Amino acid sequence: MNKTKIYLIGIGFKPLEDEVKEILLKVPYILCFNKTLELFKKKYPIYKKISNKIKTFRNISKFIKFISQKISQNEEIAVLASGDPLYFSIGQNLISAFGKEIIKTFPDLSSLQKACSLINENWWEMPSVSFHGKPFNLQKLLQKLFLFKKIAILTDSKNNPSFIAKELSKIDFKENIKVFVFEKLGLEDEKLIEGNLEKIINMNFEEPNLVILKLEDELDGIIFGLKETEIIHKKGMITKDEVRAIAIHKLRLPKEGILWDIGAGSGSISIECAKINPNLEIYAIEKDEKSCKIILENLKKFRVFNVKIIHKPAEEVLYELPQPNRVFIGGSGKRLFQILEFLVTLKKLEIIVLSAISLDTFYTAINFLERYKFKIDISQITVNRVEKLGSNNVLKALNPIFIIRAER
Secondary structure, three states: OOOOEEEEEEEEOOOHHHHHHHHHHHEEEEEEEEEHHHHHHOOOOHHHHHHHEEEEEOOOOOOOOOHHHHOOOOOOOEEEEEEOOOOOHHHHHHHHOOOOOOOEEEEOHHHHHHHHHHHOOOHOOOOOEOOOOOOOOOOHHHHHHHOOEEEEEEEEOOOHHHHHHHHOOOOOOOOHEEEEEEOOOOOOOEEEEEEOOHHOOOOOOOOOEEEEEEEOOOOOOOOOOOOOOOOOOOOOOOOOHHHHHHHHHHOOOOOOEEEEOOOOEEEEEEEHHHHHOEHHHEEEEEEOOOHOOOOOHHHOOOOOOOOOEEEHHHHHHHHHHOOOOEEEEEEOOOHHHHHHHHOOOOOOOOEEEEEOOOOOHHHHHHHHHHOOOOEEEEEOOOOOEEEEOEEEEEEEEEEOOEEEEEEE
């Protein structure tokens, strides 16, 4: 027995399949949005035979409500969508509202596939972000661009190619970004415009359009394992490579969430965590002005965009910040008790990791966290590095350090 009630049909680039034509002729209702109807009229002769069954909508909630009423009466519905209905389109709304079981999809090419064919790029390697009907998010865009070196952007009248280029022109390395704008894909007057940000800022573009950015950048693709010598820092004021690796491991970084790096110093923990997971929102909290400037230099150097620098003593600012899922404490300026006293009140906080050189810090942390029933695990790290002394290789010991993880 056929369970299908909704036929989700992509249009725009390919001729309609015979099965799709039969569906359009048999169903009592064909639904779409106004712009999709304009496209369908222009490209498909079958429109004249079925125009009396087409119903257009402007409002997604009314669209869903109409479908719900008709399928409750055991009616079948065809829905027209441009391109691939499952690529940032109506498909996900329908699946969320009605489930997958009663929907059958007939995709056309996606706008991304069509655009990539015009510039001979592999579409399956290119991430996408949609600002169509959504607020523009420069941080999200830059994270993906610097991670993948290219990105496709779905635009709208507000978040248009000129606006996007203008926002991107505010960053460093803007000269390394190449822009491709694809106007009216699939129509007779489709057009490809390419250029740098400055060129695109000063142009107007017809809708619909899609943007592809390419980053022509020689920065290496290292995600984890930055060396102390690569990270700008004040002498001695950096979490050593080996300690940093263990501390980040102990944090068990989530797929998404918020990390506070308290006493951020050079920002090495923040930067490595940001590169490992660009979806994290990271706050590098540091009271020293010079250190904050160094963190900023490092963020620019390593193209990190999901770290916010907070130039204040931790105990004065924590209550103003969004609640974290993870906290790393690399320095507390003798305010550890006060900081921990606040942290234990945070319901979203799951893991705290501290580094401690002094026994005073060690005992303060352990005694406090055990009192609040955290599960504690403690490691002492002693690193010996081989150095040259004349013609000999000798071991040079670094200060032993405690890494304390407290988990709820």
